[in-house]
Amino acid sequence: MTFREDGHAAVDWAADYLDRISGLPVLAQVAPGDLTAKLPACAPERAEPFANVLDDLDELIVPALTNWQHPRFFAYFAVTASEPGILAELLAATMQQVALNWRASPASTELELRVVDWVRQLLGLPDGWHGHIEDTASTGTMAALIAARHVTGRNVVVCSEHAHSSVEKAARMLGMELRKQPADGELRMRVPDDLDDVAVVVPTVGTTSFASVDPVRAIAERAHAAGAWVHVDAAYAGSSWILEEERWSQDGVELADSLVVNPHKWLLVPVDCSLLWTSRPDEFREAFSLIPEYLRTPEDAYALSEYGPALGRRFRSLKLWAVLRCYGAEGLRALHREHIRLARVFADWVEADPEWELAAPLRFSLVCFRRDGSDEENEAILERANRSGEIFLSHTRLDGRFVLRLAIGNARTTEADVRRAWEVLNR
Ligand SMILES: Cc1ncc(COP(=O)(O)O)c(C=O)c1O
Structure with missing residues (x-):
């Protein structure tokens, strides 16, 4: 063969x-x-x-x-590896670009800068931000914490009690102290008071459990007044800013020092592809730049490896480029509108049925709900539904109570799939 x-x-x-x-x-x-x-x-x-x-x-x-890739995958944050993204992965592996610096791969370096900037524009983010691709939001957030510590000379990280565990993990790996802020009734981080010794505050737009949105503007104003860095985690929900009508959740994000958004969550790009922007590229680069002799080149080389932990960088921009071109902004907007509509449809069924209730306000394409009954009953329903192989949902806890989560994010999901989920859960 x-x-x-x-x-x-x-x-x-x-x-x-x-x-x-x-x-x-x-x-x-x-x-x-x-x-x-x-x-x-x-x-x-x-x-x-x-x-x-x-x-x-x-x-x-x-x-x-x-x-x-199943249309009835509703767990965690559902994702899609679209066909253009899949083919681009094959081609990226074929070309085996190891983008240590510009010379090692002009194509990967320049395409990455350009397509990440395309996404910046599509999401309505400020001009002049510097963006690059990391493997995951976990790495992006860790990089942001490193930059924040470098710039501020401080060692404390503040995030909401509902922030993703990657913030805590990054703090632990870096030996930084983590302070968790309590959330309000709508599951949003309370604006922290005393930030004088804080290196970085990490508000989330679209928390993992509930897709709640922290008050980024108020947090950023308070943090900046205290000399702290602001890193926004919009790994899931940031993609929805492709819709003008979802930009309410972007309020204050223009004040961020860094921001992470995952196209491998809700922009049809196969895992892994996470975008990390910074409004302070020079300081960010200072935190990471370390060029050994063997990587010095005659040209005034631009190296994206100077903006994060990895030296050898995959040609990830190829799949992002392919997806953006083959769907167009129009196609991506239609997909987001449909996913948000389907979540609304499901939430309406939950609200209309006295045996079920919404456990958290509906945000984006995530529905958090539970059946009127004990935690054990809810847990048993979820386990039986998942074991059936017909649907897959995940769970969280709110105030100790077991909550089911239906996350819509697969490009193949139709209203019939969402209806089937509702039928299986009721059965
Ligand atoms: C809000 C949020 N941040 C960060 C992450 C971590 O993402 P990654 O798997 O890209 O590290 C997740 C994962 O679901 C998330 O929901």
Whole structure:
């Protein structure tokens, strides 16, 4: 077999997988260790044809997949790897660009700067911000904390009790002290008072559990008055700013020192692709720039590796470029409008049924709800629904109470899928 033939077979496999995805169970129907037991303990001594790998996808891998591409995947924040993004991943791997600096990959460096700036414009973010791509929001937030510590010379991080665990993890990895602020009745961070020793405050637009929106403007004004950095985590909800009508949640974001938004969550880009902007690029770069002799080049080289932890950088901008071109801003806006509409439809069913209630205000495409009953009953409903393989939802807790979350973010999800989720939960 040649690369070309294997490649055609691989693309056929990918197309078939996507065609049959809605017939597969959403949640993997395997027990821990099932796959391990089927995998040889050692690597093969003799070379095998690539076709064997493809065969084993069906035999071994697919049964152990939780199918994130499934239209009835409603857990966590549902995502989509769109076809242009998938093909661009293949091409990026083919070109194997390791963008250490401009010379190592002019294409990756310049395309990244340009397409991240396209997204900045589409989301209505300020002119002049510097943006680049990190693998995940976890890395982006860690980078922002490093920059904040460098600039302020302080060591304290403040975020809401509902902030994503990546903020706490970054603080822990960096040996920074974390202070969690309580939230108000609408699950928004209370504006902190005393920030004089604080390096960075991290408000969230679209919290992981409830998609609540912290008061970024008030927080940023208070933080800046105290000399602290402001890093906004809009990993999920930031993409919705592509819609003018969702920009209410952007209020104050223009004051941020840094901002993270994940196209691998709600902009159809295959994981991983997380955008990190800063309004203070020079200071940000100062925190990270370290150029060893072997990377010095005659040209006035621009290196995106000077803006974050990684030296060798993947050609991630290719998939973002492909998605932006193949959907157009119009296509992405239509998708967001539809997802937000579907969440409203589901929330209306919940509100109209006396046996169910909304547990948090509806925001973006996330519905938080519970059945009138005990935590155990709610937990049992969720577990049975997920085990059925028909739908997959996740949960959170609010004031100790078990809450179900239905997150809409898959491009294949239709109203029929959302209705099916409602039927399964009621059944
Ligand atoms: C608000 C928020 N921030 C950060 C993250 C972490 O994202 P990543 O997996 O890209 O590190 C998540 C993940 O769901 C999130 O919801």
